[in-house]
Amino acid sequence: MQKKRDILDEVYKKIITDDDARLIFEEAQYEFHYGKLEIAPGLYLKLSFAELTLLLLYGLPYSFIAKWRYEGWPTSCAMCDKPIDADLDGWSFSRSLKVRGVEVKDTLTCLKCADVLAGIFMKRRAETFRKLHKKIFKKR
Numbered sequence: 001m002q003k004k005r006d007i008l009d010e011v012y013k014k015i016i017t018d019d020d021a022r023l024i025f026e027e028a029q030y031e032f033h034y035g036k037l038e039i040a041p042g043l044y045l046k047l048s049f050a051e052l053t054l055l056l057l058y059g060l061p062y063s064f065i066a067k068w069r070y071e072g073w074p075t076s077c078a079m080c081d082k083p084i085d086a087d088l089d090g091w092s093f094s095r096s097l098k099v100r101g102v103e104v105k106d107t108l109t110c111l112k113c114a115d116v117l118a119g120i121f122m123k124r125r126a127e128t129f130r131k132l133h134k135k136i137f138k139k140r
């Protein structure tokens with residue numbers, strides 16, 4: 001069995017760059033796919049499920065995720081202040097969020113608030129389409 005590697009630790013200590021980490025991860029995926037690596041790349045590279053989520057679902061850089069690991073994740077929902085344990089609870093990441101009129105960057109929301117935000121987003125989108133449709137219709 002291959003010796004595990006902690007790429008977030010290496011990135012945080014600036015032993016490797018974000019690009020190096022990306023290549024190492026891709027290589028591990030490749031080796032896992034072809035049976036040369038016996039454990040899943042995330043486990044092999046010592047990434048937690050929450051860290052993998054930021055990486056694969058939100059596409060955040062390794063250096064960003066490393067910073068959260070060593071300097072702390074948000075511990076509550078940006079919208080309702082409900083406590084969030086990133087390793088145990090469901091959550092949604094936001095690059096930028098308006099909370100009571102103030103912009104909050106790089107934050108987590110609980111799933112209930114994420115649902116509300118998604119609803120607002122879809123409603124706004126539908127309104128934009130409706131306006132656009134009216135505009136196009138009037139021109140004819």
Ligand SMILES: [Zn+2]
Binds near residue numbers: 080
């Ligand atoms: Zn919330």
